[in-house]
Amino acid sequence: MYQVLARKYRPKIFDEIIGQDAIIQTLKNAVVNDRVSHAYIFTGTRGVGKTSIARILAKSINCADGPTANPCGICPACVQIQNGNSVDVIEIDGASNTGVDSIRDLKESIIYSPQSFRFKIYIIDEVHMLSNSAFNALLKTLEEPPAHAKFIFATTEIHKVPETILSRCQRFNFKRIPTKIIFDKLKEIALAEDVSVTDENLMVIASLADGSLRDSLSIFDTAISYFGKDIKEDVSQVLGLTTKSIIFNLINALFAKDYESSIKAAREIYESGADLRQFMKQAAFYIRNILIVKLKYKDLVYDLTDEEINALIPFAEQKSTEELLDMLDIIINADMKYQRISSPLLMLELTLFRLFNIPQKKDVQELISRLNNLKAAYAPEAPGAHAGIAEQSGLKNNDKITATDTTSDAATMKNSNSAPDKPVKSADGNGYSLEHEKLFDHFLKTDEKLNELNKKTESADSVIADTAKQSRGEITADIKSDSADKKESGGIIENIKEIFGSGIERIEKN
Ligand SMILES: [Zn+2]
Secondary structure, three states, rough: OOHHHHHHOOOOOOHOOOOOHHHHHHHHHHHHOOOOOOOEEEEOOOOOOOOHHHHHHHHHHOOOOOOOOOOEEEEEEHHHHHHHHOOOOOEEEEEOOOOOOHHHHHHHHOOOOOOOOOOOHHHHHHEOOOOHHHHHHHHHHHOOOOEEEEEEEOOHHHHOHHHHHOOEEEEOOOOOOOHHHHOOOOOOOHHHHHOEEHHHHHHHHHOOOOOHHHHHHHHHHHHHHOOOOOOOOOOOOOOOOOHHHHHHHHHHHOOOOOOHHHHHHHHHHHOOOOOHHHHHHHHHHHHHHHHHHOOOHHHHHHHHHHHHHHHHHHHHHOOOOOHHHHHHHHEEEHHHHHHOOOOOHHHHHHHHHHHHHOOOOOOHHEEEEHHHHHHHHHHOOOOOOHHHHHHHHOOOOOHHHHHHHHHHHOOOOOHHOOOOOOOOOOOOOOOOOOHHHHHHHHHHHHHHHHHHHHHHEEEEHHHHHHHHHHOOOOOHHHHHHHHHHHOOOOOOOHHHHHHHHHHEEEEEEO
């Protein structure tokens, strides 16, 4: 009988667990030094090893050879716990036993000594699903558990577990498993299963699993049942993804400013029946990877092969960090809008149009260092000089701000780039050059202008959203409040942080 991969390759000893090294080491030490706590809570996303580790820990302390960090796997304790039919290791599914009754049963049985092993161990999965009264009933037992009893709780939603429970448990935060580690594991399993599969396909499967080994194995199962034991064709389409080559074509057209090809690619994606929200996520990750390559954190590009990373370098060289962040911002916001706009193709095209029209921007760091150079080179000699020059430059605060205006900023910067960084005397001979004064003024106003542009874009967005809603005869009020919320909820960096997690933290620090 065929056994699904996730079950067949479920880890049986600590050393088979991947991606949770610190937790494993701590638990092993606790077992060896006889310092196993009476209650643990394991928190983390699904499929990262919480229940597997709970069972292995139960085996470690009950194994006939134990307590040991390496349970034998063949004694009655190990075998029964592995099969989930031990009378002393009780697994309770919190999701289907939410009421106080199941905890009452637990309280009645916990006082009796274990029947065959050293410890009675209660593993409660999805513990956050317990009702308040169940938690209250549990609390008493947790405060003074019998010496022969231990608890291991697992949850995907730690915030729903009462503080009173948490404070009585030793807590372990399980990490999402890095794609590269899942990839290596899949490769190992493919070999063991005699499945021939390309690295590109394995990478697609590993990255789709979003940090969950169990999910990656289920996806791998799907691919095997579709293609058999020889997986050479691109698995993306079977898995409901836009193929990497289509995304590559689109990004290529975008960077080459080839509007026609990009619209063609968009139509191709639409007609392939791909989930456009999923596609937006893929495209965002693609840009994100270009950004990471740009910032020279190559090892953070986790869902691409080395060859694919090298292909990103030319893209990274074409855009500044600021421009790439703008692109990400547009894609991420478009993704949010898909929830409300009735024509996804229209939205995709509008998004592309917006991506084509990102104002050219220099990197902030570069601007700052150039500003500092300018300041140093032109220390004021005549205090009265400023006002007159600002007037001559014709740049006033109430200047009308347009997209072309921002482009002309870039042009000014470019011009002054070609000018050497040495003092050029202006007409009145005060040591400031008109050119540089202009540049200086433009730098100071860049933020203001871009903010205004952003506001314009946002109000255009809400008009589009409103029109779409009106055409469906719905009320507009909630759209407006929604876009207002979005504005308040923080800028680009916050969005990106939310999506990419720790990777971006590391970039900020450096
Ligand atoms: Zn054993």
